[in-house]
Structures are given as C-alpha cells and as structure tokens.
Amino acid sequence: MDAQAGFDTFIEATRYLFRGPSPQEILLFIIVFSAFLGIVSVPVIYLRIKERQRLKEVFFSRAKDYDLTEEETELLWKYVRQFPVNPTLVFENKALFEKIVDRIVRNGNPEEIKLISTIRMKLRFSSIPWFIPLSTTRDIEVYQTGRLVVGNQEVDAYVYDKDEEFLYIALLQPISVKVGDRIKFYFLRENDARYSFEANVEKIFMEMGRMILAVRHTDKLNRIQFRETVRWKVKIPVKFTILKKEGEETYEGIIEDISVRGARVCYEGTIDVKEGENVLLDFTLKGYRFMNLLGRIVHKSVYEKKVCMGIKFEEVSRKEEQIIESFILEEQRKLLRAYKMGEIE
Numbered sequence: 588m589d590a591q592a593g594f595d596t597f598i599e600a601t602r603y604l605f606r607g608p609s610p611q612e613i614l615l616f617i618i619v620f621s622a623f624l625g626i627v628s629v630p631v632i633y634l635r636i637k638e639r640q641r642l643k644e645v646f647f648s649r650a651k652d653y654d655l656t657e658e659e660t661e662l663l664w665k666y667v668r669q670f671p672v673n674p675t676l677v678f679e680n681k682a683l684f685e686k687i688v689d690r691i692v693r694n695g696n697p698e699e700i701k702l703i704s705t706i707r708m709k710l711r712f713s714s715i716p717w718f719i720p721l722s723t724t725r726d727i728e729v730y731q732t733g734r735l736v737v738g739n740q741e742v743d744a745y746v747y748d749k750d751e752e753f754l755y756i757a758l759l760q761p762i763s764v765k766v767g768d769r770i771k772f773y774f775l776r777e778n779d780a781r782y783s784f785e786a787n788v789e790k791i792f793m794e795m796g797r798m799i800l801a802v803r804h805t806d807k808l809n810r811i812q813f814r815e816t817v818r819w820k821v822k823i824p825v826k827f828t829i830l831k832k833e834g835e836e837t838y839e840g841i842i843e844d845i846s847v848r849g850a851r852v853c854y855e856g857t858i859d860v861k862e863g864e865n866v867l868l869d870f871t872l873k874g875y876r877f878m879n880l881l882g883r884i885v886h887k888s889v890y891e892k893k894v895c896m897g898i899k900f901e902e903v904s905r906k907e908e909q910i911i912e913s914f915i916l917e918e919q920r921k922l923l924r925a926y927k928m929g930e931i932e
Contacts, residue, residue: 646674653678653709659702666690681712685723685806692752692804703751716922718817721776723806724754724784733774735800737764744772747799753789754804757797766791770800781811818844818851819915825870827852829860842870843895846915847908849882853895860887866898875910 643664650660666687667674677683684707691699707713715726727746735744740762747757756772764770766788773783786802793799823842828835840854850868861884868880882898 642674649675649678655706655709659706659709662691662699662702663687663706678710681715682722684710684712685725688725688751689804689806700751707751716919717777717779718819718919718922720779720810721782721808724786724802724804724808725749725751727754727774727782731774731776733772735762736771736773737762737768740764747794747797749804752803753801754786756800756802757794758800759797761798764788764791764798764800770802779812783809817915817919818846818849819918820844823870823872825852825868827869828867830865830867842868845872845911847900847903847911849885849897849899851895852898853893855893858894860884860894860896862886865901866896868898873910873914875907877907880907 646664646667647660650663655663663677664674667677667683669690670683670686672683677687688703688707691703714728715721721727727749729746729748732743732745735742735756735758742762743759744756745759746754748755756770768788769785770788771783771785773781775781784805784807786805788800789803790801791798792801821842821844823845824839825842826837826839828837836859838854838858840852842850843853844851852866852868864884866882866884868877868882870877870880880900881902882900884896885899886897888895
C-alpha cells in the first residue's frame with residue numbers, strides 16, 4: 588500500500604511538473620518580472636537623463652565661448668544629437684559641422700538655413716588652413732580657377748560665389764549648357780592636390796556678362812595628392828654648396844618650404860645650377876643643425892630676381908626625419924589654434 592501511494596505521488600508530481608502554467612501563475616510572473624525591470628531600469632533611465640542634461644549644459648556653456656546666440660545653439664544641439672558622438676566636438680571638428688549643415692539644408696527650413704553662415708563664421712569654419720584637405724565644395728575658395736566640362740565641351744571657369752546651398756561657377760567662354768546637365772569641375776589647390784567633382788546644374792543666370800551655373804554642394808570630392816608628405820612653408824636661412832665636376836660653389840639662400848623628403852631653396856640673384864646636380868645643405872631647425880645634408884636638384888624655377896630649386900634629400904637619418912616631422916606637426920597645431928582664436932583671417 589505504501590509503494591502504491593508513493594508511485595501515485597510520483598505520477599502526480601510529474602503531471603504537475605509538465606503541465607502548463609495557470610493564468611494566475613502567468614499573471615504573477617508578469618507582475619514580478621515587470622517589477623524587477625522597473626527596479627533595474629528606472630535608475631538606468633534616470634542616469635541617462637541626468638547625463639543628457641549634463642551634456643546639454645556643457646554644450647550650451649561651450650557655445651557661449653563662441654558667442655553663439657541661444658537660437659544658433661539650439662539649432663546645433665538639435666542636429667548634433669543625431670550623431671553618435673560627443674556633441675561638443677562640433678565646435679572643433681569641421682567635418683562634423685559640415686555633416687550637420689548638409690542635414691539642415693536637406694531639411695529645407697529657410698529659417699534654419701539662414702543661421703548657418705553666422706554660425707560658420709563664429710566657429711571659424713569660413714576658411715581652412717592651406718595644409719588641410721578640402722572635404723566639401725563649401726571649402727572651395729571664391730575665385731578658385733579651374734576647368735569645367737559639359738559633355739564634350741571644356742572651358743575655363745572659376746568659383747564666382749557660394750552660399751550654404753549652392754556653389755556658383757562663372758564660365759570664361761560661352762558654352763552650350765542647360766538646367767539639368769551634368770557638369771564636372773576640376774582644379775588645382777596650391778601645395779595640396781588636384782580636385783574634381785560632379786554635379787547637376789540647378790540654375791543658370793547672367794551676371795556682369797558672364798554665364799553663372801549654380802550647383803548644389805557635395806562632399807564627393809575626388810583628390811589626387813601632389814606629394815607623399817606635407818611641405819611646410821618656412822623662411823630658414825641656409826648655406827648650400829653645389830657639387831659640380833669642376834669644383835664646389837657655395838651660396839647663401841632661404842629655405843621656403845620643407846618636408847621629410849626635400850625642400851625648396853631660393854637664391855636672390857642669378858646662379859648656374861642644373862637639374863640632377865647634387866647639393867649639400869647647412870641649416871638649423873628646432874635647435875638642431877643639419878650639416879652637409881646631401882640632396883639632389885630635381886627641378887629649378889628662374890624668376891626675374893631669384894632662382895628656386897626643388898631639392899630631394901638623398902641621405903637623411905631617421906633622427907633628422909623625426910625632427911622635421913615634429914617641427915611640421917607643431918607648426919600645424921599652432922596654425923590651427925590661431926585660426927580657431929581668430930588671429931588669422
């Protein structure tokens with residue numbers, strides 16, 4: 588009898604174990620689980636709200652440093668939150684700023700669009716230092732010359748004007764073009780690269796006898812860099828010795844730009860130099876004296892009152908490369924700070 592009772596108890600326990608939950612049990616589970624989620628999520632949500640408030644306070648405080656109005660600050664805050672970054676980056680990062688501008692323009696609110704120019708000016712994004720690559724057609728300087736192609740036609744052109752929505756290109760020769768045509772504009776940026784972009788013609792009008800094409804801004808810029816390394820503009824006194832077959836000739840000149848691969852050396856007056864000749868350079872940079880640095884003249888330019896030589900370094904140590912790299916990096920940082928402080932226009 589005890590064995591039968593035990594077996595019956597086992598069967599009942601098994602039936603209870605494998606039966607589905609009752610409605611009361613499901614409701615109890617939901618209540619308990621919801622309470623658990625509430626206990627866990629409420630502090631998390633609260634912390635997120637507090638963090639967002641803190642970020643906004645920091646953002647608005649930084650905006651005051653740039654003299655942004657409350658309306659301008661609210662506009663930036665509205666759009667910068669759409670990007671997964673620290674919002675304050677917009678005050679320093681031009682690429683992020685241009686992405687925000689694109690979204691504002693695409694949104695099409697004229698009241699928002701008209702605020703962009705003053706915000707750009709206050710953040711010192713109206714122009715960029717010469718050594719920073721262009722990232723959008725908004726970066727192209729007014730009066731930048733180039734060549735414009737429409738179909739099989741090609742003419743000289745230049746950037747006539749720009750606003751936040753359009754780039755205006757003036758044609759220097761008459762050409763057959765109409766609204767909707769696809770154009771290509773390519774140009775050289777000094778000491779940087781060859782650029783080109785394509786766009787559709789949105790508007791055409793005449794101004795001062797010139798045909799003006801209006802195209803929408805784009806960040807689809809094609810760039811072909813001139814050099815592997817940045818050449819930095821300088822004014823460094825240099826003594827250079829040209830190694831000729833018939834003997835050595837020593838002169839004093841000025842290094843006008845320098846990189847880890849070479850330098851541009853200019854001499855006031857006339858001088859007999861040939862491409863391919865070797866030269867020894869003696870100059871000081873960052874307190875370090877470069878003595879008998881061997882280079883080769885790869886090209887020369889003769890002007891009315893001076894001769895300039897492009898010199899490729901043939902024997903430069905890693906230490907000397909690091910000194911030049913460090914110098915250029917420091918100069919870039921100083922120039923960027925000057926732009927942001929408004930010391931350079």
